[in-house]
Amino acid sequence: MAYALQQLINGLTLGMIYGLIAIGYTMVYGIIGMINFAHGDVFMIGAFVGIIVLTALSTVTSVPVALAAAFVISAFICAVYGFSIERVAYRPLRGSFRLAPLISAIGMSIVLENYVQVSQGALERAIPNLLPGGIVLLKQGDFVVQLTWMQLAIIIVTLVLLAAFTYLVTKTPLGRAMRAVEQDAKMAALLGVNTNRTISLTFVIGSALAAFAGVMFLLYYGVIDFYIGFNAGIKAFTAAVLGGIGSLPGAVLGGLLIGLIEAFWSGYATVAYKDAAVYSILAIVLMFMPSGLLGRHEIEKV
């Protein structure tokens, strides 16, 4: 019981990070119908900017200030990356055949990975735990169920981001424009919506969320290298597909489910096969619900 509770906490924390990255995949898919495979690497760059800022500031200021600076600077830099990636690699290919931007995205992903490998080194980089300690929730014999401050912080930051993001999409003119472009870009343009700018902003917002996820990943695990974007990216992409690609609540739900499956599988079965468990469940869900858990069925009236 206590063990299960601990796995639940671990799984939720991990799932929140996946969910944040998955939003970027699902948003871009929704608005221009392509899978942005470079998104995982934007997440990785977010983590690296985080470690650079934290290392630089840790001796100068207090921990909370350094953390806040790491989040803000990382979000800003990743937003610039997201904007540029769309401009350089995707916009010129819009309107060409469907696979062209996909290949371009894979290329972009390789470029970013190698760029970081060259500029930051191929070795793992580590930081100490900046928020040690936590709340003891339950004691059962020798086993202690603990919610660490770090986990609590990750959960709270994610919930705040999700709330802000939901407000942005459902209530503001920008969010309305994003939904309109998603449904019919040409019609939205006819009504005066600047579709190019809306698509750029989608990349900017998705990348900023990925930056937050990157910094939180760094803080949670304490170790990063240039390759983390690949694994986390594939997991988050899986989360987006599991939840129903194109659906924002689906991305978060998918992220949480994958986090939980990983945590429970690692806790009760073998850590080595946790990825196999995740993808098996994805395959089973897609067999019965081809458009994912919350995916929309395109109903065509004839």
Place this chain on the structure above:
Amino acid sequence: MTILSVSNLTMRFGGLTAVNNVSFAAERGHITAVIGPNGAGKTTLFNCITGFYKPTEGSIAMSPSLGKIVRLEKLAGHQVASKGKVARTFQNIRLFGGMTALENLLIAQHNKLQSATGFGVLGVLGLGGYRKAEKQAIELAKHWLDQTGLMARADDPAGALPYGDQRRLEIARAMCTEPALLCLDEPAAGLNPRESAGLNQLLLKIRDEGCSLLLIEHDMGVVMKISDHIIVLDHGKKIADGSPTEIRNDPAVIAAYLGEGDEDDPDAPVAESVA
């Protein structure tokens, strides 16, 4: 006074000339109809005017307000609505089906709202006159919901509305961009006679509020009753241009609809409703 002046417009798709050297003018405050048999190039003409296609040759001069001229063929897609003040509806309905009727009308006012929010940044914070702009946008949306009789369905997803309501909502959405010229592509298609009569009233009301109209229509009941001016296209060329009475008696138009020298075609649309 001319609001829209099309000169020598030609549109080619590969070897096919869909619109061939067409020139006409639409008057401010008038309802101008474009008619013609299927495949005459009416929708292509519309697509050129509304920025969907870039014409191969020719120019389209729009006068959004008195004394101002904008060349529509030189504008980017999203500027036709904002700078040219031209709005349109489609033959097949293109509402944002997943958004509510009200949201569809607010999207049409995106430019105004977007600039009031400082590109979304202030909007998130609820600053910068955003609330006031949003309130005005909702007022305008309500006005057109009221005019089209859709007030009760404001919060329903547009895709769930009945066909006739969707048609009217498209017109309401186009009007929310506050156009000087509204282009309607077969607004009466698929409407029953009662809905069609309601549409006539709505179009006349729009004209009386100061918006000029340009419409493509097959339903001669609508065209002959409300148009001030009619342009007839056939095989991409303009074959007639004049008042409803002139068009009704124009031998070239009758020939185009009936087919020249073809005496036994009693079901041709114009012959039926014009006679």
